Amino acid sequence: MEPNHDSSLALRELAELLTSIDDDVSDARWPFVDEQDRVSYRQFAMHALHHGLQFWLEADPVRPWFHRWFSPSKKLLGDNPDTVYYGTVIDPTRTYRIRGNTANACYTSFTVESGTAGAKMSQKLGHTLNDSEFDVDAAGNYELVASPEDHGRNWLRLDPDAGSITTRHYFEWQRCAALDPTLHIPLVIEPIEDPGPPPVPDDAAAAAGIRRVQTFLRSVTLDWGHTAPPPGVIPWVSARPNEFTNPADHDGNLAIGYAATDNVYRSTRWQLAPDEALVIRGRFPRCRFANVVLFNHHMQTPNHDRRAVSLNRVQTVCEPDGSFRMVVAHRDPGTPNWLDTRGLGCGTVFWRFLLPEEPLEPLETEVIRLG
Incomplete structure (x- = not known):
């Protein structure tokens, strides 16, 4: 039976993508050596699907919300046991207020990701602010403005290609912060101008959300390795196993999406x-x-x-x-x-x-x- 709704067609496309990912375990670009490696790839794909559903299915840059990037059961793109990450989609033409508290982190930062609109992979880093570059009061509270127009010291600049914001909260503890279920980091983003309540999702909106999930999932599975630079191209990535290149130069990682410039x-x-x-x-x-x-x-x-x-x-x-x-x-x-x-x-x-x-x-x- 042929689907008569676009959202139904999008759901079938997602099912076909999952089948293609399963077939992809045999692709020669992967350095897999045994069945356990292939099992790991399938499991990773489910972690990526988990993130896609959480982050992109109902992504609304008009009414953004910070979602936690990683957890003990959702890992991808280089998670860090000592760090808590959040992310949100944004519209680079709008203005937002971000309020939060450092929660005793040894480092807090906000990074604008470029090229991520529609669930595509980050192409490069936009503007970054760390906690030494914005005002934090004695209790750890702060307030930033993210916008295309200058708002002074606590301004996170949104360039025209900005699509999302990544936050980092580093803790150097004996127990890894990512495993602490009691760790709470206050963090809120809201538009300066109230857009009103969101519309009730219709068929087109549901289809668009499912296709954003597909876009993200494909980018970290089927497309991965075809677009990522090979070892040795990035100076700090060694082309030889079991040894480090120890480069002297540091360019701030600006050309590497989802990296940290600091x-x-x-x-x-x-x-x-x-x-x-x-x-x-x-x-x-x-x-x-x-x-x-x-x-x-x-x-x-x-x-x-x-x-x-x-x-x-x-x-x-x-x-x-x-x-x-x-x-x-x-x-x-x-x-x-x-x-x-x-x-x-x-x-x-x-x-x-x-x-x-x-x-x-x-x-x-x-x-x-x-x-």
Whole structure:
């Protein structure tokens, strides 16, 4: 039976997209080596669908709402166990008031994403404000204005290609902030001019929402790898596994959608046999925040409720001289600072150094065999 409503057709298109994603597990661009990798891809697609439904199905830039990007059961695009992220769609021609509280975060920021209208992937970073660039009172409260017109110090500029806003709230605690169910970050966005109540969704609106979900889901699955730059193109992404490139330059990550302009990144792939481990030696610079995170093929952290797949400075046991020695391994090496691969033979080691006050020292690596 042929659908006689556009929303029905859109729903069938979504079902066809899910079938295409299942077929995509065999595409040669993926570095999958076993069935577990393919299972992981299907599960990742469900995380992306979860986000698409939450963020894009009823997205309304006239009446925006901040949605939490990640949770222990929804991970994609490089989640961070020490950070809480929110996002909202916006209309770059409108003016909004953003009110919130830092909630004792060590860093709070707002970044405009360019090119995301209609659920497309962020193409580059727009204007960013961090908590040193806007006024925060003694209780942690602040108020910003997001608009195309200048509104002074607490102004988040909206350029014509702006489509959404991403917020970051970093915490450097012993327990990862993303796992704390009691952590509440007050955050509200509202249009300066009241647009009135939203209209009742009709067939066209429902179809448009379902197709936005499709657009987002396709961008992080079928389109991924065809549009993303290969290893080595981004200076801080090593083209060689198990070692870091340690570049000196930092351009603010402005050309990388969903990145943080205040972060300096370092990244490599680990490739380890069952009895191998990757030892990483280095030293934390003076900075606002720093951590290292392990990701699977899809830039998701493995489950970290009971195992350490990330380490911040508070969690890291340093050597007497202030340096650190971390071990990426499939099993406990019997030394401090174990980063648990959760059995993944290959994945990404990803560093964030936030607002460093001095040049980063090189990260040195060595592959060893565990006894």
